[in-house]
Amino acid sequence: MFHRSILLILFAAVFFSCGTPENKSLPDNALSPDLITNPATAGKEHGKVIPVITFDKSEHDFGSVVEGEKVTFSFHFKNTGNGDLIIRHAQASCGCTVPEWPKDPIAPGKDGYIGVTFNSDGKSGMIHKSVTIIANTIPNTTELVITGEVKNQ
Numbered sequence: 457m458f459h460r461s462i463l464l465i466l467f468a469a470v471f472f473s474c475g476t477p478e479n480k481s482l483p484d485n486a487l488s489p490d491l492i493t494n495p496a497t498a499g500k501e502h503g504k505v506i507p508v509i510t511f512d513k514s515e516h517d518f519g520s521v522v523e524g525e526k527v528t529f530s531f532h533f534k535n536t537g538n539g540d541l542i543i544r545h546a547q548a549s550c551g552c553t554v555p556e557w558p559k560d561p562i563a564p565g566k567d568g569y570i571g572v573t574f575n576s577d578g579k580s581g582m583i584h585k586s587v588t589i590i591a592n593t594i595p596n597t598t599e600l601v602i603t604g605e606v607k608n609q
Contacts, residue, residue: 507564508537509593511600518604521576528574531600534567537593545590546570552577553585553602572602579606 516529535541541562546555556571572587582605589598 505539506537507535507539507541507562507591507593509541509543509589509591509598510534510536511598514599515601515603516572518574518602521574521604521606523580523606523608524577526573526575526577527604528571529602530569530571532567532569535562535564538564539592540564541591541593543570543589543591547588547590548572549586549588552579553587555587555600557589570600572600574602574604576606580608581606 510533512532514531516531518527518529521527541564543557543559543562546557548555552575554573554575556573558568562568570587570589574583574585576583583603585602587600587602589600590596591598
C-alpha cells in the first residue's frame with residue numbers, strides 16, 4: 457500500500473510538471489497567439505468564416521547555384537476563403553533559409569507573397585529545404601519547399 461502511495465505521488469508530480477511554460481517567448485517577428493483564432497475550435501460565433509491560403513505553387517527549384525550565392529524566390533498566394541488570413545509565423549528548416557511574410561491580415565480575395573532566401577555559403581550538393589507557414593487556416597500549417605544544387609566554383 458505504501459508503494460502505491462509513492463507511485464501515485466510520483467505520477468502526479470510528473471503529470472503536473474510537464475505543462476508548457478506560460479511565458480514561452482515568441483520570435484520578435486511573430487504575431488501573438490492571442491491574435492490567431494482557429495475557426496475549427498473558435499466556437500459558434502465564428503460560423504463558417506474560414507480563411508484559405510492557396511499558393512500558385514508550393515515548391516521551387518533554384519536549379520544550379522554557385523556556392524556562396526544568396527538566392528530568393530517569392531511564393532505567391534491568395535486568400536481564397538471568406539475570413540481574414542493571419543500568418544502567425546514562418547519557420548525554416550535550417551538557418552541558411554530565411555522566410556519573410558506579410559504581418560497584416562489578408563482580406564478574402566486578396567493576395568500576398570512569402571519570400572524565401574537561401575544562403576548557399578558553405579553548402580554543396582543537392583539541397584532540399586522547407587518553410588512551414590503557421591496561420592489561422594485549416595489545417596493551420598502549410599509547407600513550402602525549395603530545392604536545387606549547390607556547385608563549388
